[in-house]
Amino acid sequence: MKTLGFARLLGTAAVLAMLPLSLSAQTLKVVMESRLSALDPIVSASHQTRDHGYLIYDTLLGLDAEQVVQPQMADWDVSEDGKVYTFTLRDGLAFSDGAPVTSADCIASIDRWSQRDTMGKALMTVTERIEAIDDKSFRVTLSTPTSIILDAFAKPSGVPLFIMPERVAKAPLSEPITDYTGSGPFVFEADRFEPGVHAFYRKNEAYVPRDEPPSWFAGGKVAKVDEIERIEMADQLTSLNALTSGEIDYLQTVPFDLMPMLEGNEDITRVTLDSIGYQIGYRLNALQPPFDNKLVREAALYAIGQADAMQAQFGDPSFYEICGAAFGCDLPYASDEMADMVVESDIDKAKALLAEAGYDGAPVMLFHVTDISAFDSVPLVMAEQLRAAGFTVEMQSMDFMTMLSRRANKGPVADGGWSIFVTSWHKTEISDPIRSYMVSASGEDGYAGWVKVPEIEELRTAFLSAASEEERLRIASRIQTLSYENGVFAPLGGYRRVTGLGKGVTGAIEAPANLFWNISKDGE
Secondary structure (H helix, E strand, C coil): CHHHHHHHHHHHHHHHHHCCHHHHCCEEEEECCCCCCCCCCCCCCCHHHHHHHHHHCCECEEECCCCCEEECCEEEEECCCCCEEEEEECCCCECCCCCECCHHHHHHHHHHHHCCCHHHHHHHCCEEEEEEEECCEEEEEECCCCCHHHHHHHCCCCCCCECCCHHHHCCCCCCCCCCCCCCCCEEECHHHCECCCEEEEEECCCCCCCCCCCECCECCCCCCCCEEEEECCCCHHHHHHHHHHCCCCEECCCCHHHHHHHCCCCCCEEECCCCCCEEEEEEECCCCCCCCCHHHHHHHHHHHCCHHHHHHHHCCHHHEECCCCCCCCCCCCCCCCCHHHHHCCCHHHHHHHHHHHCCCCCEEEEEEECCCCCCCCHHHHHHHHHHHHCCEEEEEEECHHHHHHHCCCCCCHHHCCCCEEEEEEEHHHCCCCCCCCCCCCEHHHCCCCCCECHHHHHHHHHHHHCCCHHHHHHHHHHHHHHHHHCCCEEEEEEECCCEEECCCCECCCCCCCCCCCCCECCCC
């Protein structure tokens, strides 16, 4: 009898081994608002790539829910003169292949990140050297005392400082990585990745989380499900139906116009996981006509405004805010300087500027992103406002990741180039002149749009070493004025995303990014 019982157990085990993972392990099925195509979170600042990065990598420091920098992979000490920061890795850190995380890995990761990130680039201008002390500690020596090093290492978005193995981090930025060995709570299963279909992540058994409770990007990052399947669904109604039918567990964005479909559905939880929200904005291409002319760029900003676009996008005013501050309303560097220029639509002023510029009807190519429900209607209104002012406007529709690829084209419209793109950034990404890509004005070496305004770049450097908060406020306000006057970019307003959680899904972290540690299914 014992032998027969053992045989039955072996047979049961064999059957279980042949079952799909989704039946033998707990799988969280998620749908995000745009597809995942770029997999290198240093090369791409896409939020989809960033969220992919948070699944498989950890960071040296983490910003908590009080927006205080906390130790994550490392702790730090500062010299009395404020110029030397020593970082020490905590015990037990290992990559997903089992290799220990060392100071050499951290230094290589910092080097690659600082070539791409705006704060990283700024930090390197005041960094004399970064050197290993031993396998678990390294020091950063600055030429000027500044606490921005902690803010930069802990920045949660844009391009976070993800820690990769040294061999991976040494890849040049011209070559996106293909080795996804990570330092975070999940492992990316590259061999199962089907672009446009799905991506899979399994629990990283080598990861040792911190003991503290999770708080934003700090604390214990505990994987509470065995696997995450990211499913690509381009159609918003299809994804909402999948949530209500139980086919998926997590819908990143519930479209505002489809919100009534969830009324009375007790199985679906609607949550605003982010209380700070996003800024929608647009950039103009200064390399090609017609926006190679400063007056024409000004005319566009005067024509577009905010109210009509935001009303068309969100309908209910409780879903959005009108805000003319380059660095976000209700944030430390909010300013009213020149705000009316981007808030109000002044068609007459725009017409006068076009006449003064001698605008000849050169086409404006406006990219229309269709798969981001937070701003898919905005370009339609922008086109109407621009045409009312006298612009010739063409529009091309595409998904967000295609737009990112097309945006790299610096050529004329006739050769596939562009004139205006719309995007959104979390407010923590645009909250000061160092973080914000949107005020970048360094020309062809800078952010897409490639406007060159030397005074803005000089002021950004001055902001880094400013002696007082009052001085930083003055600098930020001046940068806002110069950005609008030179047509570098314009904000369109703000909003907060609503996320849908399926039945039994608990533990979603409130944070300004989509974080999947701490999430459980069925209350487990």
